[in-house]
Amino acid sequence: MGLEALLIMNAVGTxxxxxxxxxxxxxxxxxxxxxxxxxxxxxxxxxxxxxxVEFIETAQVEKFRKNYKDFADAQRMAFSHNNVVAxxxxxxxxxxxxxxxxxxxxxxxxxxxxxxxxxxxxxxLNSELEGKLQRMxxxxxxxxxxxxxxxxxxxxxxxxxxxxxxx
Amino acid sequence: xxxxxxxxxTQMATPQGASRLTTQASPGALSQDxxxxxxxxxxxxxxxxxxxxxxxxxxxxxxxxxxEVMFATQLADLELQTxxxxxxxxxxxxxxxxxxxxxxxVSKLAIGLDDGVVSKRFKNRSLATLxxxxxxxNKEARRRQIGAAFNSEMKxxxxxxxxxxxxxxxxxxxxxxxxxxxxxxxxGAGQKSSASVxxxxxxxxxxxxxxxxxxxxxxxxxxxxxxxxxxxLNAKQTGNTTVIDQLVNNLLDGKAFPDIAPGKSIxxxxxxxxxxxxMQNEAESQDRxxxxxxxxxxxxxxxxxxxxxLAQLIDFQDTGNNKPKLDDISDALRxxxxxxxxxxxxxxxxxDDSDIPVDRAATFGILNRARAAETEEEITAVRNAALxxxxxNKGVKVSTLSSVLQILDTAGAARTSSAAAxxxxxxxxxxxxxxxxxxxxxxxxxxxxxxxTTPEDAAKDQRFFDAKVKYYELATSPNFTPKEAFELxxxxxxxxxxxxxxxVGLTSRFMDTYFPLIDSPGNINFVLTQPAMAExxxxxxxxxxxxxxxxxxxxxxxxxxxxxxxxxRRETAAPGPGNSIENSGT
Numbered sequence: 001m002g003l004e005a006l007l008i009m010n011a012v013g014t015x016x017x018x019x020x021x022x023x024x025x026x027x028x029x030x031x032x033x034x035x036x037x038x039x040x041x042x043x044x045x046x047x048x049x050x051x052x053v054e055f056i057e058t059a060q061v062e063k064f065r066k067n068y069k070d071f072a073d074a075q076r077m078a079f080s081h082n083n084v085v086a087x088x089x090x091x092x093x094x095x096x097x098x099x100x101x102x103x104x105x106x107x108x109x110x111x112x113x114x115x116x117x118x119x120x121x122x123x124x125l126n127s128e129l130e131g132k133l134q135r136m137x138x139x140x141x142x143x144x145x146x147x148x149x150x151x152x153x154x155x156x157x158x159x160x161x162x163x164x165x166x167x
Numbered sequence: 168x169x170x171x172x173x174x175x176x177t178q179m180a181t182p183q184g185a186s187r188l189t190t191q192a193s194p195g196a197l198s199q200d201x202x203x204x205x206x207x208x209x210x211x212x213x214x215x216x217x218x219x220x221x222x223x224x225x226x227x228x229x230x231x232x233x234x235e236v237m238f239a240t241q242l243a244d245l246e247l248q249t250x251x252x253x254x255x256x257x258x259x260x261x262x263x264x265x266x267x268x269x270x271x272x273v274s275k276l277a278i279g280l281d282d283g284v285v286s287k288r289f290k291n292r293s294l295a296t297l298x299x300x301x302x303x304x305n306k307e308a309r310r311r312q313i314g315a316a317f318n319s320e321m322k323x324x325x326x327x328x329x330x331x332x333x334x335x336x337x338x339x340x341x342x343x344x345x346x347x348x349x350x351x352x353x354x355g356a357g358q359k360s361s362a363s364v365x366x367x368x369x370x371x372x373x374x375x376x377x378x379x380x381x382x383x384x385x386x387x388x389x390x391x392x393x394x395x396x397x398x399x400l401n402a403k404q405t406g407n408t409t410v411i412d413q414l415v416n417n418l419l420d421g422k423a424f425p426d427i428a429p430g431k432s433i434x435x436x437x438x439x440x441x442x443x444x445x446m447q448n449e450a451e452s453q454d455r456x457x458x459x460x461x462x463x464x465x466x467x468x469x470x471x472x473x474x475x476x477l478a479q480l481i482d483f484q485d486t487g488n489n490k491p492k493l494d495d496i497s498d499a500l501r502x503x504x505x506x507x508x509x510x511x512x513x514x515x516x517x518x519d520d521s522d523i524p525v526d527r528a529a530t531f532g533i534l535n536r537a538r539a540a541e542t543e544e545e546i547t548a549v550r551n552a553a554l555x556x557x558x559x560n561k562g563v564k565v566s567t568l569s570s571v572l573q574i575l576d577t578a579g580a581a582r583t584s585s586a587a588a589x590x591x592x593x594x595x596x597x598x599x600x601x602x603x604x605x606x607x608x609x610x611x612x613x614x615x616x617x618x619x620t621t622p623e624d625a626a627k628d629q630r631f632f633d634a635k636v637k638y639y640e641l642a643t644s645p646n647f648t649p650k651e652a653f654e655l656x657x658x659x660x661x662x663x664x665x666x667x668x669x670x671v672g673l674t675s676r677f678m679d680t681y682f683p684l685i686d687s688p689g690n691i692n693f694v695l696t697q698p699a700m701a702e703x704x705x706x707x708x709x710x711x712x713x714x715x716x717x718x719x720x721x722x723x724x725x726x727x728x729x730x731x732x733x734x735x736r737r738e739t740a741a742p743g744p745g746n747s748i749e750n751s752g753t
Contacts, residue, residue: 003226006219013211020205027201028194038188045185127187141194145201152209159216165284167223 007160014156018149025145032138039131043124050120057113061106068102230285231292234276238293241272242300254308254315265304269297317373324350324364328386332393350386387426395424395435403442406450411443465503470576472499473509477569480513484565491517508554515558516565526562527632533563534639537574538595546575566640573643593649594642600653601638604660605631630663633670670731677724681706695732700725 075095079086086095249257249265257265273293280286327346333339344355352361365382368374374382395414402410417423418436427435476491476499483490491513500510533556536549553571556563574594580587602608605627634656641652662673681703682695707721 001218003219003222006215006222009215010212010219013208013213013215016208017205017212018208020201020203020208023201024198024205025201027198031192031194031197034192038190042187045187049185123187137194141198145198148205152205152212156212156216159212160219163216163220163223167220167227167284 010156010160014152017152017156021148021152022145025142025148028141028145029138032134032136032141036131036134036138039127039134043127043131046120046124046127050117050124053116053120054113057109057116061109061113064102064106064109068098068105072099072102227282227285227288230280230282231288234280234285234289235292235296238272238276238289238296241276242269242296245269245272246300246304249304250307250311254312257308258305258312265308266297266301269300273297313373316371317368320364320368320373324386327364328390328393331390332397334394334397351383384426388428388431391424391426392431392435395427395439399435399439399442403446406446408443408446411439411446415439415443469504469506470572472505474569474572474576476505476509476513477565477572480516481566481569484516493517506554508558512554512557512565512568515560523560524562525564529556529562530564530567530636531632533571534567534574534635537571537578538598540575540578543579546579550575564636567636570636570639570643574639577643590649594639597642597649597653598635598638601631601634601656604657605634607631626668627664630660630668630670633663634660668731670727673724673727674720677721681721681725682728695728697732700729700732 072095075098076086079091079095084091086092245265245268252263256263261267273290276293277286277290280289327350330339330342330346331350333343335343347353348361350364352359352363352366354360362370363379363383365374365379365386368382369376369379395418398410398414402408402414415436418427418432418439421429421432424432476496479489479491482488493514496505496510496513499505500507533549533553536552540546540549550572553563553568553575555561557565557568574591577587577591577594581591582588637659638652638656641647641655642649647655658675659673662668662675662678663670666673666678682699703725704722707718707725710718713721
C-alpha cells in the first residue's frame with residue numbers, strides 16, 4: 001500500500017468523522033426539538049386547564065349564590081311565617097349575618113379560583129420555558145456537531161501536515 | 168304553603184384537566200449511529216495516519232542514510248585528493264578550497280533527493296560532518312604547510328651548514344660570514360647581533376621554543392663533523408696519513424671540535440684510524456698489483472716474442488724466406504725477450520737440417536692435453552711438456568708447438584675474457600666434429616680389430632692425423648676461426664678420401680683443374696708425374712682468373728702433392744724421373 005493511498009484513507013476517515021459528528025449534532029437537535037414540542041403542548045394544556053378551572057369554579061360560585069338566595073328567601077319566609085318582621089330587629093341582624101357569611105364564602109371561592117388559575121398559568125409558563133430551553137439545547141448540539149466536525153477536519157489535515165513535515 | 172321548585176339533580180364531575188406529557192427524547196441515544204460513524208472515521212484516519220507516519224519515516228530515513236553514505240564516500244575521496252594539493256588552496260576560501268568543494272558535493276546530493284524534508288535534513292546533518300572534516304583537513308593542511316616551511320628552511324640550513332663545513336679560506340669568507348649570521352645570528356666580530364634561524368623558526372611556529380637549543384647544538388655538531396669528514400677525505404685523496412694522525416689526536420683531545428659529542432668523536436677517530444690503515448693497505452696492494460701487472464705484462468711480452476719467433480721459423484721452413492738470425496735470437500735471449508726453450512728450439516731448427524720423423528702419438532697426445540688444459544697448473548705443465556718434446560726432438564713439429572702454445576694462451580685468457588672463452592669452446596667443438604667426420608669417438612679413438620689393418624685404413628689414419636694437425640694450425644692462426652678452419656678442412660677431407668690420399672689439404676677446385684680424375688677401366692684414380700706437376704705449376708702462374716691469395720693456396724697444395732710424390736717415390740725403390748704414381752681406387 002502506497003503512501004498516497006494511506007493519505008487518501010486518512011482523508012476519507014477524517015471526512016467520515018466530520019460527517020458523523022455533524023449528523024450526531026443534527027440528531028441531538030432533532031431530539032431536543034421534539035422535547036420542546038412536548039413542552040409546548042404541556043404549556044398549552046396548562047393554560048386550558050387554568051381557563052377550565054376558572055370557568056368551573058365561577059360556575060360553583062354562581063350556584064352558591066343561587067343556593068344562598070334560596071336560603072335567604074327561605075329565611076325570610078320563615079320569619080314572615082313566624083310573623084317576625086324580617087326587616088328590623090333580630091331577624092334583620094340574622095339575615096344580615098347570613099348574608100355576610102355568604103359573601104365571605106363567595107369571596108373565598110373567588111380567591112381560590114384565582115389562585116388555581118394562577119398556578120395553572122405558571123405551570124404553562126414553565127413548560128413553555130422548558131420547550132424554549134430544549135430548542136436552545138438542540139441548536140447548541142447542532143453547533144457542537146459542526147464544530148467537532150470542523151475540529152476533526154482540521155485535526156486530520158494538521159496531522160497529515162505534521163507527519164509530512166516532521167516524520 | 169310550600170311551592171315545589173325543580174332543582175337539577177346531576178352533579179358535574181370534578182374536572183381533571185389536561186394531563187402533562189412526560190415523554191422525553193434522548194439526544195444521546197438518537198445520535199448514537201452518527202457518533203459511531205464518526206468514531207469509525209476517526210479510527211480509520213488515526214490508523215492510516217499512524218501507518219503513513221511509520222512508512223514515511225522509514226522511507227525518509229533510508230533516503231537520508233543512502234545520501235549520507237554517498238556523501239561520506241565522496242568526502243573521503245575529496246579528503247584523499249586534498250592531501251596532495253597546496254595547503255593554502257585547501258584551507259582558503261576560493262572555489263578550490265576543501266570546504267567549497269565539499270559544499271558543492273552536499274548541494275549536488277541534496278538536489279538529487281526528491282523529498283524536500285530529507286534534503287533539508289541531509290543538509291543540516293552534513294553541516295556537522297562537513298565541519299568536522301574541514302577541521303581535520305585544515306589541521307592536516309596546516310601540518311603540511313608547516314612541514315613544507317620547515318623542510319624549506321632546513322634545506323637552507325643544510326646549505327649554510329655545507330658552507331661552514333668548508334675549510335676556512337678567503338675565497339669562502341663572505342659566504343661563511345653570511346651563513347654564520349643566518350644560522351646562529353653571529354656577526355663577523357663574533358658577537359650575537361640577531362636572532363638565529365632556529366629562533367626565527369620557533370617564532371613562526373615551525374619548531375617548539377624548547378627545540379631551539381637542540382637544533383643549534385645539532386647544527387654546530389654537524390658542521391664540525393662535516394669539517395672532520397672533509398679533512399679526512401682530503402687526506403685520503405692526497406694520501407697524507409700525517410694529517411689523519413693529527414685529526415685523530417684532535418678528536419680524542421676534544422678541544423678542536425668541542426661541539427661533537429664525545430661518543431661521536433671516538434667514532435670519527437675510529438673511522439680516521441680505519442681510513443689510515445686502509446690507505447696503507449691500499450698503497451701496499453697497489454704496489455703488489457703494479458708489480459704483478461708488470462710481471463704479467465713481461466710474461467705476455469715474452470710469450471708474444473716466442474710466438475712471433477716460432478711463426479718466423481715456420482714461415483722460413485715453408486717458404487725459405489725471412490730466416491731468423493741467430494744473433495738476434497742470442498740478443499733476445501740475453502735481454503730476456505724470449506724463452507730459453509724457444510731460443511734453443513729455433514736455434515736447433517736453424518742449425519740442424521735433419522728431418523725428424525713426426526711422432527703421431529706424441530703429437531696427438533700434446534694436442535689433446537692442450538685442448539683439455541684449464542687450470543694454470545695444467546696449462547704450465549702442458550706448455551713445459553710441449554717445449555720438452557720439441558726441444559728433445561721427440562717427433563713433434565714446431566708448427567704443432569706453435570698451435571699448442573696458442574691453444575694454451577687461449578685457455579689462460581678464457582678465465583678473464585669472454586671472447587677467449589668462446590674461441591676455446593669453438594676449438595673444442597670443431598675438434599669433436601673432425602673426430603666425428605672420421606667416425607671416431609669424441610677423444611679421437613677408433614675401435615679396430617687387431618691384425619685387420621688394411622692399406623686404406625692406414626691412409627685414413629694418416630688423413631685423420633693430417634686433418635687434426637692442420638685444423639689446429641689453421642684455427643690458431645689469426646686468419647681463421649675454428650669454424651672457418653673446420654669448413655675448409657671438411658672439403659679437403661672429402662677430396663682426400665675421393666683420391667685416397669694419405670693427407671688432406673687439397674681442394675676439389677685445385678685437383679679437378681690440374682689433376683682430374685680418370686674415369687676409365689682399371690679404376691685408375693688420377694696420375695701424378697713430374698711433368699704433370701710442372702704443367703700444373705706453369706698453369707697456376709699463368710692463370711690470371713684467380714686472385715693472388717688463391718694462387719698462393721694452389722701453390723701450397725702443389726707443394727703438398729710434390730712432397731707426397733717424393734716420399735712415395737723414395738718408398739717405392741726410387742723410380743726414375745717421369746715415373747708416374749698411379750693412385751687407384753678399388
